[in-house]
Amino acid sequence: MGRHSCCYKQKLRKGLWSPEEDEKLLKHITKYGHGCWSSVPKLAGLQRCGKSCRLRWINYLRPDLKRGSFSPDEENLIIELHAVLGNKWSQIAAQLPGRTDNEIKNLWNSCIKKKLRQRGIDPNTHKPLSEAETSTATATTDDRDKADRDLKLPSSSDRVSASGCSTELDLPEPPLPNLHPLISVPDPTTPAHLDRLPLHNPGGFSSECLNPGSHTPLWQSQNPAEFSSILGPNLFKSNVASNLPMDFSYLDNSSTSNSNTMEYENAIFPWSDMVPNKDVAHIGVEGVQEDLKWSEYLNGLMPVSSVLQTQNLALGQSQGQNHGQGQFGFCGGLKEETQFSISGLNPWYQYQNQQFQTNSDMYSKEFQRVSSSFGHL
């Protein structure tokens, strides 16, 4: 059951992993990928079961893991997502790049739960404790635990009232940002949101949606899994997506775009805005590939139209433009390892900069709006 059959066939090690074991596993996966987990221990020369190897890789060895303590923003996001998703740790983790479900679960059980209780909020229902106690007064602990597991999505009005009663843990109510005209947030009530991006069936996109470097379709520029990881598992296909401008003329330097400006939908963005100055906000983590950084930023709840717009602009930037700290490559196998800078001048980057400040709140709200239109997940 819990231990797979392979675990019984031979005496396998249990408990903490030694540095030597870590090294063996890391080397093996780096070189060959994990493939079938059950075959990994044998191939890597480990006396472990495949399940244990998988866990070790996912929770500890994976190179894209973020180390260190959780930021207040991350904690707030976890609380928001938990209010929507319940104990769906893997789904919550999917919205926190670099964090594992185990890590989040531990944080929740050891820290956040306690904080919420101290502040008079029931961590299971996200309602004030008095209210939660009344509704579960006749239930046993086990019953409550089961109810927690079966927690249905609260209605959006429930969520508002719940958050309205909390104090410091309340997320600020960010006004919907003044979106740059290029950005349109899809209407989450549109049934089209129920569809997912056709990551493995790109036929839904215009064939003009090309990687400007190779002129291959975006989805062919890398393997589907990678593309999926970049776009994130929770993006909703919207009617907006089908209306995306497929005019990539701005990628062509022979058009009105030139070496000094980039034209996009009648707006001209000066490349000079990308030149680092004292107002530049540096985004990303040293030593991490820029496309990964962008994938972390974009992974998750960003409305698809915004993602694709961002992609388009990112791709535009990627086409031979190199400004100060460097161009950034977001999509399509663009592997520039560069540092991306944002100027405070350019409206697009102003918008992006704002998003870096508010995306957690905004997209968790957006997610709630969308998920409440689903009724359930």
Next chain:
DNA sequence: AATGCGACCAACCGCCAGTTG
């Protein structure tokens, strides 16, 4: 210095769902 306690977290357990033969 010894002990107790709580916090933290890595890893295991048990179950489930999907896949395969």
Next chain:
DNA sequence: TCAACTGGCGGTTGGTCGCAT
């Protein structure tokens, strides 16, 4: 169709550490 296998998930355990007494 069904059993075995596998990957993935959420719940739980147990070891370690730091701090208070």
